[in-house]
Each structure stands twice: as structure tokens, then as C-alpha cells.
Amino acid sequence: MYGAPPPKQLAALGLLVLAGFVLPHALPDYFLYIGNLLMMYAVLALGLDILLGWTGQFAFAHIAFYGFGIYATALLNMRLGIPFVLGMPIAAAVAALIGLLIALPATRLRTVYLALATYAFAECAQWVFRTWDSVTRGPDGLRMSAPQIFGYMVGNDRDAMPVIAIILAVMLGATLYLVRSRLGRAFCAVRDSEHVAAASGIDVKRTKVLAFTISAFYAGVAGGVYTLFQSFVHPDGLGVWTLVLVLTMIVVGGSGTIGGVLLGVLLLGVLPEALRAAPRGLLVWQEFAYGLILILAIMFMPRGLWGLVIYRLRRKARRGPPPQAVPVPALEREP
Amino acid sequence: MSLVLQGVASGVVTGCVYALVALSLVIVYKATDVVNFAGGELVMIGAYLGLLLLLWFQLPYIAMFALVPVAVFAVGALFDRITLRKVGGRALAKHVDLVSFVVATIGLSYLLKGAVRVVPFTEEVRRLPPLFSGPPVFIGDVVLQRQDLAIIAVTTMIMLALWLFFERTLLGKALRATSQNARAAALVGVPVSAMRMAVWGLASAIAGIAGVLLAPKLLMTPDMGAVVMLAFAAAIIGGFSSLPGCVVGGIALGVIQNLVGIFISPQAIAVTPFFVIMLVLLFRPEGLFGESLALKKV
Amino acid sequence: MSALFELRDVTMRFGGLTALNRFSMQVEAGSIHALIGPNGAGKSTVFNCVSRFCMPQRGEIFFDSRPLLAEPAHRIVQLGIARTFQNIEQLHRMTVLETVLVGLTSRTPRYFSFAPGATRARAERRAVEEAEEILSQTALIGFRDTLAGELDFGRQKLLDLARALASRPRLLLLDEPAAGLRNREISFVDSILVNLARERGITIVLVEHVMQLVMSVADRVTVLSFGEKLAEGAPSAIRADSKVVEAYLGSEAAHA
Numbered sequence: 001m002y003g004a005p006p007p008k009q010l011a012a013l014g015l016l017v018l019a020g021f022v023l024p025h026a027l028p029d030y031f032l033y034i035g036n037l038l039m040m041y042a043v044l045a046l047g048l049d050i051l052l053g054w055t056g057q058f059a060f061a062h063i064a065f066y067g068f069g070i071y072a073t074a075l076l077n078m079r080l081g082i083p084f085v086l087g088m089p090i091a092a093a094v095a096a097l098i099g100l101l102i103a104l105p106a107t108r109l110r111t112v113y114l115a116l117a118t119y120a121f122a123e124c125a126q127w128v129f130r131t132w133d134s135v136t137r138g139p140d141g142l143r144m145s146a147p148q149i150f151g152y153m154v155g156n157d158r159d160a161m162p163v164i165a166i167i168l169a170v171m172l173g174a175t176l177y178l179v180r181s182r183l184g185r186a187f188c189a190v191r192d193s194e195h196v197a198a199a200s201g202i203d204v205k206r207t208k209v210l211a212f213t214i215s216a217f218y219a220g221v222a223g224g225v226y227t228l229f230q231s232f233v234h235p236d237g238l239g240v241w242t243l244v245l246v247l248t249m250i251v252v253g254g255s256g257t258i259g260g261v262l263l264g265v266l267l268l269g270v271l272p273e274a275l276r277a278a279p280r281g282l283l284v285w286q287e288f289a290y291g292l293i294l295i296l297a298i299m300f301m302p303r304g305l306w307g308l309v310i311y312r313l314r315r316k317a318r319r320g321p322p323p324q325a326v327p328v329p330a331l332e333r334e335p
Numbered sequence: 336m337s338l339v340l341q342g343v344a345s346g347v348v349t350g351c352v353y354a355l356v357a358l359s360l361v362i363v364y365k366a367t368d369v370v371n372f373a374g375g376e377l378v379m380i381g382a383y384l385g386l387l388l389l390l391w392f393q394l395p396y397i398a399m400f401a402l403v404p405v406a407v408f409a410v411g412a413l414f415d416r417i418t419l420r421k422v423g424g425r426a427l428a429k430h431v432d433l434v435s436f437v438v439a440t441i442g443l444s445y446l447l448k449g450a451v452r453v454v455p456f457t458e459e460v461r462r463l464p465p466l467f468s469g470p471p472v473f474i475g476d477v478v479l480q481r482q483d484l485a486i487i488a489v490t491t492m493i494m495l496a497l498w499l500f501f502e503r504t505l506l507g508k509a510l511r512a513t514s515q516n517a518r519a520a521a522l523v524g525v526p527v528s529a530m531r532m533a534v535w536g537l538a539s540a541i542a543g544i545a546g547v548l549l550a551p552k553l554l555m556t557p558d559m560g561a562v563v564m565l566a567f568a569a570a571i572i573g574g575f576s577s578l579p580g581c582v583v584g585g586i587a588l589g590v591i592q593n594l595v596g597i598f599i600s601p602q603a604i605a606v607t608p609f610f611v612i613m614l615v616l617l618f619r620p621e622g623l624f625g626e627s628l629a630l631k632k633v
Numbered sequence: 634m635s636a637l638f639e640l641r642d643v644t645m646r647f648g649g650l651t652a653l654n655r656f657s658m659q660v661e662a663g664s665i666h667a668l669i670g671p672n673g674a675g676k677s678t679v680f681n682c683v684s685r686f687c688m689p690q691r692g693e694i695f696f697d698s699r700p701l702l703a704e705p706a707h708r709i710v711q712l713g714i715a716r717t718f719q720n721i722e723q724l725h726r727m728t729v730l731e732t733v734l735v736g737l738t739s740r741t742p743r744y745f746s747f748a749p750g751a752t753r754a755r756a757e758r759r760a761v762e763e764a765e766e767i768l769s770q771t772a773l774i775g776f777r778d779t780l781a782g783e784l785d786f787g788r789q790k791l792l793d794l795a796r797a798l799a800s801r802p803r804l805l806l807l808d809e810p811a812a813g814l815r816n817r818e819i820s821f822v823d824s825i826l827v828n829l830a831r832e833r834g835i836t837i838v839l840v841e842h843v844m845q846l847v848m849s850v851a852d853r854v855t856v857l858s859f860g861e862k863l864a865e866g867a868p869s870a871i872r873a874d875s876k877v878v879e880a881y882l883g884s885e886a887a888h889a
Contacts, residue, residue, distance in 0.1 A: 002734055003757050004749070058434055105617050111433050112370045112575065116567055117616040120609035123564070127606045174747075180757075181747035182738060185727070189735045192724040199684055199718075201710035201739030201800065244441060251438050256726065288449025294442030298435050299421045 001184055005176040013169040020165020024158040032157040036229040038269040039168045040222055045249050045261050046175050047218020052247075053255030054179065055211035056191030058111065060243060061102055061118040064125035065095040065216040067238040069223015071129065071136055074144040074233065084147035084154070088224030092217050099216025100209060107208040122243065129235040141234035144227055160229040167225055171218065175258055178214070187211055188256075245272075248290055252297045254304025263305055268293075337476035342593035344474075348483040349552070350589025351490035355545035356566035357573065357581035358497070359538040365576055366514035366534040369419065369436045373444035375563025377539045380447055381407050381546025382555055386463050387456075396466060403547055404540035411539025412532045414443055419535070420528060444560060451557040463550035486548045493541065494582060501578075510534060565592075568608035571615050574622025583623065636695075637662040637836050638714075638804055643692030645678050645860075652678040653689070654860040660804075660853075665830050665837045667847045667868075670857035671880065676840040677719055679857075680806050684716055685709060696804065711739045715802035717793040719809045719840070725782025729773055732781050732792055733764040736799030764799065771795040771825070787818045794825070804836045805829065811843040819846055826850050848872065856880075 024032060048062045072091035076082040082090070102121060109117055129136050136142055146155045154160050178184050186207045189197035194204050226233070245268065253264020275286050301308055356378055363371045381403050388399040422435050451457050467481035501507040512520040513530040521527045549562065569588045573580020588611060596604045615622060636659040645653040652675045660666045668676050681687050683694060685706040694701040696712060704712065715736075724732045734741075741760050744753040768774040771791050776784060781792055790810060797805060807826075811819045823846055829835045830850075841847050847854065847868065854871045856863040864874050871877055 002731065002761055004754060052434065056434070058437065109616055109620060112364065113571075113616055113620055115370065115437065116571060116612055120564075120568075120612035120616075123609040124606055124613070127609075131602060177749055178747045181753070182741050182743065182756075183747055185731060185735050186738065188727050188731070189724055189738075192726055193722050195684075195686065195718065196722055196724055196796070197735070198686070198706040199710060199716050200735050200796065201707050202735070203705070203707040244445065247438065247441070255434070284453050285449065287445045287452060291442045291444065291446030291449055295418055295439055295446060298439045298442065299418055302422075302435065 001180040003180060005173075005180060009176055010173070013173050016169045016172070017162075017165050020162040020169075024161045029157055032161055033229065034270065034273055036157055036160055036164050036225075037273075038265055039164045040225040040229075041246065041249065041265045041269045042168055042262060043171050043218055043225060044222035045246050045265050046171060046258065047215045047222065048246055049250050049255055049261050050175075050178070050187070050218065051211050051215040053250060053257070053261070054184065054187040054191060055208060057107075057208060057211060058115045059106065059118040059212070059215075060115060061099070061106075061121045061125075062215065062219050062246070063238055063240075063243040064122045065099055065219035066223045066226075066242075067125055067129055067235075068095045068098060069220035070226045070233050070238075071142070071223075072220075073147075073224040073227045074142060075135065077147055077227070078145050084149050084224070084228070087147075088221065088227075091224055092220030095220025095223065096213050096217035099219075100213045102216075103209040103212030106212070107205055122240075126235055126238050129238055136235070139235065141232055143232055144230070146231070147227055154228055157229050164225055164228055167221065171221060172258070179258070183207070183210065191256075244290065248294055248297075250304075252293060252301070252304060254301075254306030257304070257306045257310075259309075260304045260306025267305075338597060339594070340475070340477050342597050343590050344477045344479060345483070346590035346593035347586050348479070348486050348589070349592070350569075350586035351486050352545050352549045352552075352585075353562070353565045353569045353588055354582045354585025355490055355493065355541055355548070356562060357569040357585050358494075358578060359542040359545070360563075360566055361570050361573075361575060361578060361581050362534060362538045362541070366510060367415075367419070367423075367531050368433075369440065370433070371538070372437060372440040372563070373414075373447065373560075374538075374542055374566060375560030376444040376447035377407055377411065377542035377560075378546040378549065378562055379451065379555075379557060379560040380410060381543030382463060382550035382559065383451055383457065383546075384543070385547040385550060386461060386555065389464060400544075400547065403543045407543030407546075408536040408540040410447075411542075412536035414539075415532045415535035418443070419531075448557050448560060457555075457557060460554050460556060462554060463547070465551040482551055489544070489548060493544065497541075497578065506533070564612075565608045568611045568615075571612050572622055577622075580623055636660060637697060638838070639695045640679065640682075641693045641695070643679075643682060643689045643694065645675070645682055645687060645689045647687075651860050653682070653692075655692070656857070656860065656862055657692075658855050658862065658865070660836060660838055662836055663830065663834050664852040665826060665839060665850050667839045667841060667851035667854045668857060669841065669844075669847060669854060670863070673859075674857040675860040676857055677808060678860075680716055680808055680838075680840065683709065683714065683806060710800045710802070713801075713803035714806065715797035715800045715804075716806035717790075717797050717808055717810060719812070723781045723789055723793070725780065727781055728778050729768065729776045729781055729784070729792055730761070730764055730778065732796050733767055733799050734760055736767075736796035737764060739800050767795050767799050771798075772821075787814050790814065790822075798829075802835060804838070807837060807839045807841075809841055810839070811841055811846045814843075819843060822846065823850055 023035065044062070044066055051057050051059050051062070069091050072094055073084065073087045076087035076090060077084060102118070106114060106117055130139055132138065146153055148154070149163060154163060186197065186202045189200065189202055190204055190207050197207070198204050249264035249268045250261055251264070252268060253262070254260025272286065275283055297304065356374060359377070360371055360374045363369055384403050384406055385399050388394045388402055389396070394402070418439050419436065422439050465480070465482040466485045469481050471478045471480050472484060501511055509520070509525045510530055510533065513525055513527055517527050553559065565588060566585070569584035570581055572584030572587055588608065591611065592604055592607050595607045638660040640656060640658045643653050643656045644651070656675070656679070668679065670676055678687070682689050683701060685701070685704065689702070696714060699712065701709065724735060727735065737760050742752070742756050744750070744756050747753070765774060765777070768777060771794065773788060773792060773795060776788065781789065784792060794807070794810060811822050814822065826837060826839070827850055830837055839847065839851065851868050853866065854868050855865045856871060856877050858880050863880055864871060864877050866874070
């Protein structure tokens with residue numbers, strides 16, 4: 001990716017903000033809640049994809065940063081009276097800082113080791129949320145008071161939607177610029193080959209640390225968004241299950257593509273709500289359904305739904321047969 | 336003092352089960368480069384199959400012990416044949432994509448967990464009857480259940496059998512060759528993809544046995560696959576590529592967990608494996624027995 | 634005699650295996666210097682030490698009389714040394730143009746992170762123009778938006794070269810640029826190398842098994858065997874050297 005984002009995409013951001021202001025007057029509460037939820041997942045998934053899809057680092061700590069974002073924003077508001085407009089950036093910055101501190105040792109690790117170390121970190125964080133009673137109320141969960149934005153009380157989904165739409169638009173815009181920058185290309189280069197990246201003058205370690213930090217910032221922002229339309233947070237929601245949900249969104253939609261991630265969020269974010277609306281008999285199939293979707297997606301759509309869409313479009317544009325993959329001869333390696 | 340001794344002894348027992356699951360993970364990782372996040376669910380499936388055979392079909396313990404590994408072997412082998420071969424066949428053409436493999440195993444773990452959860456029989460929390468009941472055995476001040484002794488005995492037998500298998504049999508040697516260098520193994524005529532299937536089956540069968548051994552010691556739920564993190568911690572202590580490392584790592588972890596419970600706080604037992612994983616990876620990423628981690632050669 | 638690039642007494646061991654044993658070599662500015670030897674002789678290890686992917690146990694490497702071993706991997710290209718890779722090590726999910734833009738990294742300004750603005754727009758525009766120019770020179774411009782991993786084998790090697798050239802190196806390390814190519818492609822590589830050295834004054838170190846290419850372009854040849862220098866001299870002298878013929882060229886010559 002290079003150059004500036006196409007004007008169409010920037011215009012879409014404007015439309016998103018507009019929708020955020022108009023829809024609350026047009027839709028019933030339940031749909032507004034789903035809309036807010038999807039927008040929050042979008043911020044969370046875009047952040048994870050920077051690490052996973054763009055930089056190729058298989059790290060699981062994302063869910064912990066999301067948790068920090070939620071608790072920090074809520075507690076800054078409740079204990080210190082710091083308003084949301086200040087509290088959320090502080091919380092996100094703290095999440096990013098912790099991300100940086102985690103990244104410094106974690107970037108020495110690769111593959112399994114990185115995955116397990118970051119997973120272990122996420123579990124430890126969840127344990128802290130659960131046991132640090134005096135701050136997080138532990139297993140009872142924390143009831144959050146409604147945040148205020150310039151004296152305007154955000155008490156329900158209707159109030160929250162315009163704010164969340166603006167936040168998502170800003171984060172999406174930043175992502176559009178990021179992936180089309182020198183840094184964005186460095187992320188991809190590190191993902192595809194650390195050797196080629198280093199030989200091209202990219203500081204691999206620094207690039208990974210930046211990816212961790214930026215990704216943690218997104219998670220912190222998503223946590224802040226959570227406090228806008230939810231009134232209760234429980235440590236159980238900050239475990240593997242939520243992480244797998246976001247991971248499924250990315251994989252099914254198409255990792256390493258913004259459109260794919262948004263598509264995945266839309267499809268899989270609605271699914272649990274649809275299942276919840278269904279009779280109890282269907283709800284128990286939830287885990288089974290996610291497992292099946294993940295396996296089928298990875299088997300038949302290696303580039304996700306978005307990859308399929310792009311492939312179809314390209315083929316249509318060419319009006320010819322699809323490009324034949326030329327078999328790559330195996331080269332002899334020196335031992 | 337006797338409390339500590341007791342803690343160490345029962346830590347060794349649970350450590351044996353961790354070691355078995357860790358072996359299952361490491362065998363798969365060495366041979367196929369896949370980190371199996373569904374390892375815990377294979378344990379869980381083994382336990383529930385055992386329960387089904389004992390309570391529903393009223394089979395004797397011995398028959399159950401023979402059937403469970405076979406069934407779980409089939410689950411693992413089929414997963415490799417159906418899913419991983421498709422994912423990996425594509426990945427090998429360009430590059431081996433760890434993320435795809437891991438996502439596939441996460442998918443399997445939720446699939447299995449979900450499949451067990453929809454069976455109404457599993458809604459009620461149950462316990463697998465132990466292999467041996469009867470009065471506990473006293474060794475000095477230390478009390479061990481008969482089931483515990485059975486766990487140690489079975490684990491030792493499996494370790495010995497695995498060692499003999501890899502060292503003495505032609506199939507075992509072929510598996511080892513495949514895990515060291517798949518391309519070279521293919522050149523000398525080892526059927527690599529059949530080997531991969533066999534490895535997945537074997538590793539799954541070990542996990543299934545671990546499930547049968549573990550189930551009498553705790554309440555069975557579809558979430559009992561969480562034990563996989565303890566196995567990961569054990570494998571990480573051992574270096575993630577060494578089979579003896581798994582055994583030492585498993586037993587060490589079992590003991591550490593119990594000592595943390597005694598000396599620090601029972602609440603902290605839950606995070607012990609995660610702490611261990613982070614500490615080991617922070618200070619000695621290659622574990623006790625592993626090779627150093629390096630980027631593959633250009 | 635002006636050595637632009639020098640290895641002095643370099644020893645590199647991997648566990649029990651000695652890949653390079655007190656190996657020294659000097660490369661003159663503006664020359665094409667071939668490094669040949671049987672498989673496993675340690676040729677790629679030389680490159681990997683220069684790229685700082687591995688750290689020799691002893692010895693020193695100088696570029697422009699500057700010690701390289703003190704520099705981190707990503708600084709090497711800024712000093713003016715670019716390299717290609719033996720096995721097609723590609724940015725397979727990036728397009729051809731993006732790959733060359735990655736090659737331009739060391740020369741793209743670090744505009745404030747990634748924020749929109751005039752500096753950013755200018756820098757990006759200039760980088761794209763330059764990348765397209767390099768793609769024209771290497772006959773890849775028609776594949777501008779193809780994924781690198783979807784190119785055919787010969788073009789992947791060419792793209793690797795284009796990426797390396799984008800940094801405007803003074804020294805170019807080429808790891809088997811002709812391996813696996815057809816004759817027509819080899820003569821294309823041949824003409825590119827001669828052009829780079831003679832017209833643009835780029836010093837080239839070439840690791841290669843294809844003797845036809847080595848004998849036609851190299852000014853000087855160093856022969857490595859089991860990590861030690863076996864012979865060094867002009868191509869014609871190397872061809873006549875009985876030690877070399879015995880250790881290496883013997884089998885090759887029989888094929889030719």
C-alpha cells in the first residue's frame with residue numbers, strides 16, 4: 001500500500017459519522033446497541049489485525065489491553081472524576097505503554113513461544129482483574145457510572161452512538177494512513193520475511209515493538225468505547241472466548257485487509273446476538289458453530305471472505321482466465 | 336514438613352498427567368510444526384468417551400482403556416487428514432503459515448468442546464470412577480490414593496513404550512526422521528503425509544489416555560481442556576522439543592503448583608502455569624533441554 | 634590498490650560446524666568479484682555475516698574502511714551495502730511495486746509517523762516515481778500490481794535484484810542470481826550485472842554456481858572450500874588451477 005487513501009474511503013468515514021448522528025433517531029434501541037457493539041469490535045479487531053495480519057506476530061495479549069482500557073477509563077471516571085474525553089486517551093496511552101513494555105521482551109520470541117508468552121500474559125491480567133477486589137470489585141463485576149462528555153451525559157445507546165461513530169471514524173482513518181505509510185510497509189515486510197526486511201534497512205525489532213504498541217493503543221480505545229454503552233464489566237468477559245471471537249472475525253473476514261476485518265466484524269458480531277434471540281436449544285450450539293466456522297474458513301478461504309471478493313472483482317476486471325500459479329521449483333539448500 | 340512432603344507427592348502425580356499431555360503437544364510440534372491448541376480438548380474427549388463406555392455401555396475398565404486411545408487416535412488422525420493436509424498443502428507451496436495452523440487447531444478445540452456441550456448427558460457434572468478404589472496407601476507420612484499409584488504406573492509405562500517405539504521400531508525411526516527433516520525423509524521413501532497422520536493419531540491417543548487418568552481426580556466439564564495450559568507450561572519448561580524435557584517439566588510444574596498453594600496462596604495456583612511460562616520465556620526461552628531458538632537459515 | 638570491502642580472518646562456527654575458517658578476502662571498488670565453491674563451502678555464510686544475521690567468532694569485516702560488525706542489521710543498507718537472497722525469500726503478500734518501495738526504505742524520509750500532510754504526500758509520490766523507474770529498468774513494470782509471490786521464478790529473482798538496487802548501493806552482494814534460470818534469462822542477468830558495474834560503478838560480489846556467468850562477468854574469482862580460501866585470481870587463472878579443478882570445477886567441467 002502506498003500514497004494517500006483514496007477519496008472514496010475518506011468520504012466513507014464522513015458517512016459513518018453522519019450515520020452515527022442520524023441513526024439514533026431512526027432505529028429502535030436494540031439495533032443501536034448492536035451497532036455500538038459492532039463499532040467497538042471494529043476498533044478491537046483493527047488493532048489486533050495490525051499485529052496479526054499486517055506484522056504477522058501471533059500474539060494473544062490484546063484482550064488484556066482491552067481490559068486495561070475498560071477498567072482504566074471507568075475507574076478514572078468513577079474514582080478521580082476524570083471525564084471521558086481525557087480518561088479514554090489516558091487509558092489508551094497506558095494500554096499502549098504496557099504494550100510497549102510487554103513487546104520489549106516478547107519480540108525476542110517467535111511463533112509458539114510468542115503465542116504462549118502473550119497468552120500467559122493475558123491470563124495473568126484476567127486473574128488480576130478477578131482477584132484485585134478493592135479496585136475491580138473482582139468476581140462481582142464492576143458497575144460503571146455513566147460517562148460525561150462536555151457536560152453531556154452518555155446514559156444509553158442512543159447518546160453513545162454519535163460519539164462511538166466519531167471514535168471509529170478517527171481510528172479507521174488512522175489505519176488507512178498507517179497501512180499506506182513507510183511504517184505500514186515495514187509491518188508487511190517483517191511479516192513476509194524478516195531477512196528481506198532487515199536487508200532493506202528496516203529495524204525489525206523496532207517495527208515489531210511499534211506494532212505491539214499501536215495495537216495495544218487500539219485495544220485501549222476499544223476498552224474506552226465499551227464504557228460508553230455498557231454499564232457493567234465482569235472479568236469473565238475478558239478471557240479467551242472474547243479473543244477467539246475477535247480472531248474469528250479477522251480470519252473469516254480476511255486478515256491483513258481493512259475491508260475484510262470490517263466484514264468479519266459485521267458477520268460474526270451479529271451471530272451471537274442472532275443466537276441469543278433464538279431459543280435456548282440453539283444457544284448451546286454457539287461454540288460448535290464458531291469452531292466449525294473457523295475450520296471451514298481456514299480450509300476454504302485462506303484470504304478470508306474479502307480475499308474471495310477481491311479475487312472475483314479482479315477476475316471480472318481482467319475478463320480473462322484467472323492467473324495461473326506458476327509452480328516454484330524447489331531450490332537446493334546449503335546445509 | 337509432612338504437609339510439604341504430601342504436596343510434593345501429589346504434585347508428582349498430577350505432574351505425570353501434565354507430562355503426558357505435554358508429550359502429546361511436543362510430538363505433534365516436532366513432527367509437523369503445528370502448535371496444537373486443541374490438545375486439552377482431546378484430553379476432555381478421552382475422559383468423556385471413557386465415561387460413556389463405562390457407564391452407558393457397561394464395559395469393563397480394561398476394554399475402556401483399550402478403546403479410548405483408538406477412538407481419540409481416529410479423531411486426531413482425521414483432523415490431520417481432512418483439515419491440516421488442506422491447510423498445509425497450500426502453505427507448503429509458498430511458506431509455512433503458523434497462524435493458519437494455530438487457527439485450525441483453535442477451531443478444532445471449540446468444535447470438540449461445543450460437540451460435548453450439546454449432548455444433554457454432559458450437563459450434569461460427573462466424575463469418572465477410579466481405576467482402583469480401596470484404602471489409600473501410606474508411605475511414611477505421605478498418603479496416596481490407589482488411583483494415584485495407577486497414574487504413576489501408567490505414565491511410566493507409556494513413557495517406556497514411547498521410548499522403545501522411537502528407538503527400537505522401524506516405524507518409530509521413520510517418524511523421527513520425518514520430524515527432523517521431512518524433505519530428506521521423503522527422498523529416502525518415507526511416506527511423509529501418512530507419517531504426519533500417524534503422529535497426530537499417536538499424540539491424540541496419548542492425550543486421550545491422559546484424560547482417562549485425570550478424570551477421576553477432578554470434576555468433569557466440557558471446559559476441562561483448560562489443562563492444556565498446564566501442559567504447555569510443562570513443555571515450555573522442558574524446552575518444547577525434548578521428550579524427557581516434558582516429563583521433567585510436567586513433574587516440576589505439578590510440584591511447583593502444590594508448593595505455591597501451600598506457601599503463597601491457594602488463589603495463586605490458577606496463575607502459576609502462566610507465570611511459569613512467562614518467567615521461563617523471559618529468562619531461558621530455550622527451556623531446560625531445548626535447542627536455542629534461532630531464525631531459520633536464509 | 635583500493636579495497637572497498639574486506640573480510641579479515643573471519644571465523645564462523647555453528648555449533649560444531651566451522652562454516653568459515655580464518656577467511657580473508659578483498660574486493661576492489663568497481664569490480665565484479667565472484668565467490669565460488671562447492672555446496673556447503675560457506676559462501677552464503679559470508680553474506681550472512683555481512684548482513685549481520687550471524688556474528689563471527691573472530692575476524693573483522695570492513696566496508697570503506699569502516700568496521701561492519703559493530704553495526705546492527707538494518708544499518709548495513711544505509712552504509713551502502715545491499716544484498717539479494719539465494720532461496721527466493723520474497724515479500725510474497727506484497728505487490729511488486731510495494732516490494733521495491735520496501736527496498737527504498739533507507740531513502741524514504743521518516744515523515745512524522747504516518748500522519749497526513751504535505752511532507753508525507755511529497756515523500757510518497759517521489760518514492761513511487763523512483764520505484765516505477767527501477768521497475769522499468771528491470772523489465773518488471775508490467776507486473777507493477779502483481780503479488781510478488783505470484784511472479785514466475787525468474788521474475789522473482791529479478792524483483793529481488795530490483796529491491797536491492799532501490800537502496801542505490803555502492804556494494805551489491807548477489808547470492809546465486811542465476812540459479813535455476815534458463816539460458817536466455819542468464820544472459821539478461823549477465824547484461825544487467827555488466828551494466829551495473831561498468832556504467833554505474835557498483836561493486837559486485839557474486840556467489841554463483843553457473844560457471845558460464847562467472848567466467849563471463851567476473852574480474853576476479855575467489856574459491857572457497859570447506860570454509861577456507863582455496864585459490865584466488867583472474868577467471869582464466871582459476872580455470873587453469875589444478876587444485877580448483879580437482880576440488881570443484883572437475884565435476885562441473887565434466888557436465889559442461
